[in-house]
Amino acid sequence: MHKSKQISSVQNTLVKKILLLKEKSRERKKTGLFIVEGQREIQLALKGGYHFDTVLFQPELIDFKETLSLFESSSSTPDYIEISKEVYQKLAYRQTTEGILAIAQSKPTLLSELKLGKKDPLILVAEAPEKPGNIGALLRTADAANLDAVLIANPKTDLYNPNIIRSSVGCVFTNNIAMGSSTEVIDFLKAQNINIYCAALSASETYTETDFKPGSAIVVGTEADGLSEEWLNSSKQNIIIPMQGEIDSMNVSVSAAILIFEAKRQRNFK
The missing domain is CATH 3.40.1280.10 (SPOUT methyltransferase, trefoil knot domain)
Known part of the structure; x- marks a missing residue:
């Protein structure tokens, strides 16, 4: 059974790491990770065979059950983290997305x-x-x-x-x-x-x-x-x-x- 963790503080270590991925190309290249924001984008990334490490959702905008349903056919087994509205507003690139963002692994482009x-x-x-x-x-x-x-x-x-x-x-x-x-x-x-x-x-x-x-x-x-x-x-x-x-x-x-x-x-x- 899937369980979710919770993050309510913008000072959380993981939140700070995600902000680096959001803002710094160097961090994305160094870690091989990047942020995908929004249900449609996540679904397209899953269809494209991308692997997800972490999924963060804001329960006032999308509940845990709906979040899980996005990944039900995926081979990814990410960590699910419920985040506060304050944390979501800090991390989200655009405020019109549906309360969900995720950390994915980049693919080689050779x-x-x-x-x-x-x-x-x-x-x-x-x-x-x-x-x-x-x-x-x-x-x-x-x-x-x-x-x-x-x-x-x-x-x-x-x-x-x-x-x-x-x-x-x-x-x-x-x-x-x-x-x-x-x-x-x-x-x-x-x-x-x-x-x-x-x-x-x-x-x-x-x-x-x-x-x-x-x-x-x-x-x-x-x-x-x-x-x-x-x-x-x-x-x-x-x-x-x-x-x-x-x-x-x-x-x-x-x-x-x-x-x-x-x-x-x-x-x-x-």
Whole structure:
């Protein structure tokens, strides 16, 4: 029979450790742990095969029975801790979640461990993304299109940043994600015979003229700097979305969505 412990003080040692996980990338990397907040996010993480160590719940918002039901089909056997309203307000990243947060173990994001299930995969590559909101939006798009993988080259932000989890609405757990340097990602794609298509303003053809049916990687850079020369020199073809207004670019997640769903259209959304 499951039993829960109780924590009522914000000065509790575990509370202080969780605050470090919430606020410090270095602590997340050192411990291999991170915070998942909210029922939907926890359910997606469980579906993604993540293992949970600790579950904290605020009984005025979610009772113990309901908390247990979230984990009934999971192989995780976490500690369950009832926390006071004061502790929950201290730990919660957003006040609109349903009174539950949990500590999960991170997964490796090595390219060497990435499994591609299809012969001609469709992959999104983001070079040096820094803003958690943009990363989260890219992951939502990748999930919506059911991409085979998302590769982050030269990452500037750790994957389990609470802002990324929040802005991706849990899609950080549903995507097949790997990270590496640009050189490592390019070498990986070439070894897999995957065509590289870079979103760029120069030496580009309109994206609708590109054949995305073979194995393809759509590569996007930051709005401020675009893609590095290393990527542009490795591209099979640079591609562009024609702009008809006064500006020459869009938000990176919007651009990626347009390119990805053109590729999906060509593949009959398979």
